[in-house]
Amino acid sequence: MSDKYQPLEVEAKWQRVWEEEKDYAIDLQVAVGSKQPKFYAFGMFSYPSGAGIHVGHVKNFTLPDVLLRYRRQKGDLVYAPVGFDAFGLPAENFALKTGTSPQASTAKAIANYVRQYKACGFSFDWSKVIYTNRPDYYRWTQWCFLQLHKAGMAYQKESSQWWCGACQTILADEQVNGAGKCWRHDGADDPPVSRKSLKQWFFKITDYADEILEATPGLDWTEQVKAAQENHIGRSEGTEVRFSLKGLGSEERSLEVFTTALDTIYGATFMVLAPEHPLVEELANSAGNGAEIAEYARGAATKSEVARQQARVKTGVEVDGLKAVNPLTGMEMPVWVADYVLAGYGTGAIMAVPGADERDMEFAEKYGLPIIWTTKDRRFVAYKDIRENPKDHLLATDDDLDGLDMAAAKEAIFKKLKSAKIAEKKINYRLRDWLISRQRYWGAPIPIVFCGKCGAVPVREADLPVELPEIEDYQPAGDGRSPLAKAEEWVNTACPKCGGPGRRETDTMDTYVCSSWYQMRYLSAGDGDQAWDPAVAGKWFPVDFYNGADHATAHLLYARFFSRFFYKKGLLPTPEPFSRMYFHAKILSPSGGAFSKSKGNVIDPLELIQQGYGADALRVYICSVAPPDMEVTWDHNGVPAAWRFLNRVFALVDDYLKNKPVKTGGSTADDGLLRAAHRCVAKSGRDIERLKFNTALAAQMELVNFLYKRASEDNFADPAWQPCLESLVQVLAPFAPHLASELWQRLGRMDSVNLNHWPEVDQAYLKDETITLPIQVNGRLRGQVEVSAAASEEAATAAAAAVEPVAKYLSGSAVERVLYVPGKIINFVLRKG
Ligand SMILES: [Zn+2]
Ligand SMILES: [Zn+2]
Incomplete structure (x- = not known):
């Protein structure tokens, strides 16, 4: 046994x-029956x-690994899956460049x-690794497609989509x-994306827009991710109003507009159509300036929505x-085509109210259009x-609604328009159906066969997988078709019907399809008979903790x-896949930017x-440098410092083993060692659960x-040294599992520190320790209080109730019950009414 710390x-x-x-493999089936x-x-x-x-990815897996290891030590049934999202464009582009x-x-x-x-040292269960590019995985991705198809949730439609000329695919x-550029081609020299019309497959995610939105506030997810999801779905309640048209033979037609600002309709002085609005193509030809309009619409098609x-x-x-x-003022308003209005939102047309909308105001000023103060x-x-x-x-108008406040005006205006049968309440979403077709080779084939007689026919489930054939030429066909279109032998097949x-x-x-259900496949990796076993999912689903630093919306x-x-x-068993989703901050390169291979700054x-230095030092540095939700810049001195800390732990245990009294036992001089150890155990457990690894x-x-100081005083004479050092090794284990395993063994323990070994805390040793307890009233955070870590429920409740502004919320209301999770949170639930 070496007496020096040799991490490698x-x-x-x-x-x-x-x-x-x-040690980290688990039988998921057997666990089903366990309590x-x-x-x-x-x-x-x-x-x-x-x-x-690179080291940024190490953080992505170290965070859950610390939690997983901690829970294993607590004796829970733990599953740490591992897999690879292995389809996608980069491998295909690499093939194009190199022929590999x-x-x-x-x-x-x-x-x-x-x-x-x-x-x-990630504690993955390597017996169940998944690869989304292998037939035993994508067979079930295709099965998922067929289930959606059967339910009418996968459909095909001709549509105009973003097209990246460099990727040769739809985005x-x-x-x-x-900036209107492809996410993979966003350099200064890369061209902007353009529009292209193709027949595409969609998943009807919009059917669930409402229920997904409704479930969002209740999720235990990072707040910014929840906000991003809500914003992405973009639900708004408003009114659809029909405007009549004049000129160019449009009298039979009308123009529908969705607005959330109906109360400003008296101030509407012109209308704006998105360049993609169907009326533009229909009417522009007959307009005197039809050519100019068509030219403008073509130009708009080359810009992204955000850039517009x-x-x-x-x-x-x-x-x-x-x-x-x-309809209310009788004003005949000019109609414009402008690309600041988007086709995808509402009806693709707006009533412009320059008196209350900044963009309409800018536009009116630029083109000398009328402005009315409403x-x-x-x-x-x-x-x-x-x-x-x-x-x-x-409200300022010349009719009977003049002088109403705007709340009353909104109601009155709606009534007027409704009785004229030109307005109804509408709910609008920003979310569109999910376009899943990609004109690329390296993805899961869509299990559909086109037949001249039967149309688009799904492949029979028994005939899955539709295997991706090996091909020679990865060059896309250029006409918008995938390279697979050239694999004639594969393309030609019998109609399943x-x-x-x-x-x-x-x-x-789209590779996002592969990653939409891996949280289920992890539960039945390798199962040839089903995508996942519902009985196993009944025990293991949903995922208890999920983290990432990207993909807050789409994935x-x-x-x-x-x-x-x-x-x-x-x-x-549940509709939501991730009970807890944690969005962690990235590690930046020493110069402050992202790590990237092209910049040559990858560590x-x-x-x-x-x-x-070893992996333990790397893990300890990543966990100790800051809370995981705080962005940090990589510090070259960080890993060496973590290594020095681990060295001190190693040397301390080594010193103890060499110098401890031959005969153990006897009595403790005071309880200083045990007090210090129990406090550290209590705090480590609490902080790991709150993700305050630092x-x-x-x-x-x-x-x-403290132990170094103590050792210099008593030279390990105190019999509490052994349990104290064991506790230290146990709480260090989630962060530095290799060193902890080694020291555990050296301390004479024969089993694994990583399984069923989290030390019990004796509250008696926590007497003089205080903790900060968050206080909620009806589930909302209203304050915090310092209490003893060993505080009884009565003591904690009394202290919390006295804190301002909690006291304010409690005064005059009856407390129905108090939910107290010792050491973590206290919540006052008030009686309603
Ligand atoms: Zn591209
Ligand atoms: Zn047929």
């Missing part, structure tokens, strides 16, 4: 032991690129990831950035000869102000959509580990300092 030796030894003993609590957690799985993981098949380059990248993950709105909305200079073209009539303020009043303080503003000649769908699925919404769909089919965890480690470092 120690880590290799324990990784071997864990693998041989299968023990389960804990199922993981970070968003990796896309295996040639670059491998995506199969080969992906397999090579994955082998490197496995090496890196294992070196980091979802989320994949087009603010952010444009500093608004542009537009008036439709000569066309007017819309304001309120008695007789000035520009932003609608936000009217909406928030409707009683502070009075009539047996006649058919052609396979050559588009593949998480899609995963919620899938889980909800299969919950309704009775195959899952490979393997290199750091092999320099001699303060847990700070407490452990403080304990080590």
Whole structure:
């Protein structure tokens, strides 16, 4: 046994032991019958690129690993799955550049990831690893597609979509950035995306918009992610109003507008159509300036929605000869085509109210359009102000509604329009159906066959998977079809319905489809008979903890959509896939930017580990540098400092083993050692559960300092040294599992510190320790209070009730009950009424 801390030796030894003993493998089926609590957690799985993981990714997996290890030590049933999101464009583009098949380059990248993950000491269950690019996985991705198709939730439609000329594929709105460029081609030299019309497959996620939105506030998710989801769904309640038209033979037609600001209709002075609005194509031809309008619409098609909305200079073209009539003022309003109005929102047309809308105001000023002040303020009043303080503003018109406050005006205006049968209440969503077709090779084939007689026919479930054929030429066909279109032998097949000649769908699925259901497949990895076993899901679903630093909207919404769909089919116990979702902050490169291979600033965890610092030091640095939701810049001195701390722990135990009295036993001089140990255990557990890993480690470092001082005084004579050092090793284990395993063994313990070994806290030793207790009233955070860590419920309740402003909320209301989770939170539930 070496008397120096040798991380490389120690880590290799324990990784071997864990693998041989299968310490982290779990039988999910057997667990179904157990009453023990389960804990199922993981970070968003990796896309295996040639670059491998960098230290930022280590954080993504270390966070759940600390929790998983802690729960294993507490004796819970723990499942730490691992997998690879292995389809996608980069491997295909690499194939185009080098001729290496995506199969080969992906397999090579994955082998490197496995090496890196294992070196980091993540406690994954390697017996159940999944790869989304393998037929035994995508067979079930295709099965999911068929279930959605059967339910009418997967449909095909011709539509105009974003097209990246460099990727040669369709992009979802989320994949087009603010500058109107592709997410993978966003450099200064890259061209903007354009529009292209193709027949595409969609999933009807909008059917669930309302229920997903409704469930969002109740989720235990990072608040910003919940807000992003709500914003992405973008529900608004408003009114649809029909305006009559004049000129260009439009008298039979009308123009529908969705507005959330009906009370400003008296101020509407012109109308704006999005360039994609169907009227533009219909009427523009007959307008005197039809050519100009068509030219403008073509130009708009090359810009992204975000770029259009952010444009500093608004542009537009008036439709000569066309007017819309304001139903309340009778004003004949000019009709414009302008790209600051989007086709996707509402009806793709707006009533412009320059007196209450900044963008309409800018536009009116630029083109000299009329401006009417609709309120008695007789000035520009932003609608936000009217909406928030409707009683502070009075309607100004020449009719009977003149002088009403804006709250009353809104109602009265609606009544007027409703009785004229030109308005109804409407709910509008920003969320669109999910476009899943990709004109690319490296994805799961869509299991559909086109037959001249039968149309689009789903492949029979028994005939899955539709295997992705190996091909020679990865060059897209260029006409918008996938490279698969050239694999004639594969494309030509029999129609599953009539047996006649058919052609396979050559588009593949968006890789977000593969990652929408892996939280289910992890529960039945390798199962050849079903996508997942509902009985296993009954015990293990939903995921208890999920984390990531990206994909706040698309992926998480899609995963919620899938889980909800299969919950309704009775195959899952809950509609929500992730009980807790934690959005952690990224680690930035030392110069402050993101780590990226192209910038050459990537720090490979393997290199750091092999320099001699070891994985434990890397993990401890990542966990101790800051709370996980705080962005940090990589500090080259951080890992060496963590290594020095681990060295001190090693040396302390080594010193103890060499110098402890031959005969143990006898009595303790005082309870100083035990008090320090129990306080550290209590704080470590509390802080791990609250994801305050940095303060847990700070407490452990403080304990080590105290122990050094103590050792210099009593030279390990106190019999409490052994339990005290064991506790230290136990609480360190989630962060530095290799070193903890080694020291546990050296302290004479034969079993694994990683399983069923979290120390019990004796409250008696916590007497003089205080903690900060958050206080809620009816579930809302209203304050906090310092109490003794050993405080009784009565004492904690009394202290919390006295805190301002909690006292204010409690005064005059009857407390129905108090929910007290010792050491964590206190919640006063007030009686209603
Ligand atoms: Zn691109
Ligand atoms: Zn047929």
